[in-house]
Amino acid sequence: MIEQSLNAMPYDRARISRSRLLFATTVGNAMEFFDFTVFGYFALVIGKAFFSPLSSQGQLMSSVAAFGVGFLMRPIGGVLIGIYADRAGRRAAMTLTLTLMAIGVCMAGLVPTYEQIGIAAPIIMVLARLIQGFSAGGEVGPATTVLLEQAPSGSQAWYTSWQLASQGIGIGVGALFAATLTWLLPADALQAWGWRIPFLCGVAILPVGIMLRRQLGDLEAAAGSGVPVAEHTSLTQLMSVHGRNVAGGILLLMGGTVTAYMVLFFIPTYAIRDLKLGESASYACAVASGLVMAILAPMTGRIADKYGRMLPILLARLVLICSVYPAYAWLTGSPSIARLFTVLVGLTLLFTIQGAPSITLIPELFPKAVRATATGSIYSLGVAIFGGLTQLAALWLIRVTGNQMSPAIAMTFCVALSTLSLLIIRRPAEAA
Numbered sequence: 254m255i256e257q258s259l260n261a262m263p264y265d266r267a268r269i270s271r272s273r274l275l276f277a278t279t280v281g282n283a284m285e286f287f288d289f290t291v292f293g294y295f296a297l298v299i300g301k302a303f304f305s306p307l308s309s310q311g312q313l314m315s316s317v318a319a320f321g322v323g324f325l326m327r328p329i330g331g332v333l334i335g336i337y338a339d340r341a342g343r344r345a346a347m348t349l350t351l352t353l354m355a356i357g358v359c360m361a362g363l364v365p366t367y368e369q370i371g372i373a374a375p376i377i378m379v380l381a382r383l384i385q386g387f388s389a390g391g392e393v394g395p396a397t398t399v400l401l402e403q404a405p406s407g408s409q410a411w412y413t414s415w416q417l418a419s420q421g422i423g424i425g426v427g428a429l430f431a432a433t434l435t436w437l438l439p440a441d442a443l444q445a446w447g448w449r450i451p452f453l454c455g456v457a458i459l460p461v462g463i464m465l466r467r468q469l470g471d472l473e474a475a476a477g478s479g480v481p482v483a484e485h486t487s488l489t490q491l492m493s494v495h496g497r498n499v500a501g502g503i504l505l506l507m508g509g510t511v512t513a514y515m516v517l518f519f520i521p522t523y524a525i526r527d528l529k530l531g532e533s534a535s536y537a538c539a540v541a542s543g544l545v546m547a548i549l550a551p552m553t554g555r556i557a558d559k560y561g562r563m564l565p566i567l568l569a570r571l572v573l574i575c576s577v578y579p580a581y582a583w584l585t586g587s588p589s590i591a592r593l594f595t596v597l598v599g600l601t602l603l604f605t606i607q608g609a610p611s612i613t614l615i616p617e618l619f620p621k622a623v624r625a626t627a628t629g630s631i632y633s634l635g636v637a638i639f640g641g642l643t644q645l646a647a648l649w650l651i652r653v654t655g656n657q658m659s660p661a662i663a664m665t666f667c668v669a670l671s672t673l674s675l676l677i678i679r680r681p682a683e684a685a
Contacts, residue, residue, distance in 0.1 A: 275412065278396050278400055278416075278419075284351065286424060287422075287423035291455070292323075292361065292385075293522075293644070294431035296317055297313060299378075299448065303366060304367065314648060317648065321645055327390030327634075327637045328390060328630065329387060330390030331393065333391065334346050334349065334391025334629060335628070337391075338395040338629070339623060344399075346625070347392070353388035357381045357384035357388060358385065360381035360384070361378060361381040361385070361452050362452030364377045364378055391633075393629055393633070394627075394628040394633075397413055397612060400413045400415060402624075410555070410557035410558045410562065410613040411558055414551050414553060416612055417546065417608050418546065421545070421546025422547045424539075425539075428540040429540045431532070433533075434447045434450060435533045495627060497677065499630065504677065505675070506636070507671040508669075509671070511639050511643055511663075511668065511671075512603075515644075516597060521536060528588040530589070534593075538590070538594045538597045541594060542597045542601040546601055546605045549606070556610075561610075562610040563610075566607045566614070567675060573668055576600070577661050581658060615632070618678060647663070
């Protein structure tokens with residue numbers, strides 16, 4: 254066990270080893286989420302560049318669909334890389350995911366537009382998104398499990414909460430790029446080449462993350478976790494023994510995922526396109542949301558360590574269910590940057606309070622031998638089904654119903670249904 258090995262070390266050495274593991278895992282995960290999600294913030298620009306023959310509505314729908322198609326590969330990446338992590342070790346799997354992400358981001362940042370190479374442009378972009386999706390799907394299982402497994406006793410939620418905090422960092426930096434570029438560059442320059450800058454910056458930074466993760470090999474070996482933890486792991490085995498918790502975990506993840514992609518991606522895009530609030534200001538509000546997630550997640554982790562996982566999840570979900578529709582109505586009734594900021598930050602705060610203990614609870618439901626596979630499968634399936642389709646479904650609902658409030662109604666229903674997962678899962682104390 255990592256904890257036993259680290260506890261056998263002198264105090265300073267154990268603290269340094271844990272700090273290095275935490276830093277390398279968090280930095281790499283933040284890079285992953287920056288590279289994967291920055292596409293969402295430039296959906297309007299990318300739609301014009303790669304789907305120019307379509308109407309403005311068709312361009313946005315196609316761009317959002319291209320964003321969502323990356324989620325189709327997440328379950329495959331979550332399962333295959335999760336199995337690889339359970340057999341070959343967490344460090345090897347996390348290094349692989351960053352390498353694959355570098356390939357996908359490089360393709361997305363360099364692919365010519367539709368006007369330059371025709372139909373090949375959106376095809377290459379979709380292929381790049383599929384590679385990114387495979388990588389992102391495989392990232393969560395190993396990254397979350399290594400944080401959980403190397404945490405000292407009584408601090409597991411705090412350590413794993415950095416997985417969510419790193420998502421906030423990556424998303425916030427992506428939104429910061431979007432806000433800065435839309436403020437500095439004229440529209441034609443942003444359309445022509447400006448949107449490529451964050452992708453290429455991501456490619457340039459990723460080798461740093463790969464180098465950091467390669468250093469995990471020595472730390473894992475010192476901690477006794479550098480060897481495979483399972484000789485045979487299969488999805489069939491996982492479902493036959495732990496099917497109830499897998500189903501409950503996916504249902505639990507549904508509410509948080511729908512909330513995250515509505516709040517962090519759909520609402521800023523909706524504010525720009527339909528509420529006419531301005532690109533830079535809307536993205537700046539999204540930056541604030543990412544910062545809230547990054548700062549609050551570890552604080553909530555501490556609370557979950559002290560009071561348990563279930564209580565903060567349940568309380569935040571109940572408040573979220575009661576708040577989504579009024580917040581959305583308040584924003585659309587009289588749109589302003591102040592109201593957009595309040596809604597985004599407020600909903601992000603509630604999402605984070607329930608998100609940090611949730612991301613700890615899921616891997617805790619499974620034994621070490623299948624933990625990376627289970628966590629990666631649950632996360633990637635949940636996000637693929639409920640995350641990749643969220644923005645597309647929201648646009649479709651508005652178009653079909655003609656009701657601007659329909660996304661808020663659907664989001665409230667999803668969060669309420671998702672909360673029933675707390676009745677389904679077998680808590681760690683109940684597990685055999």
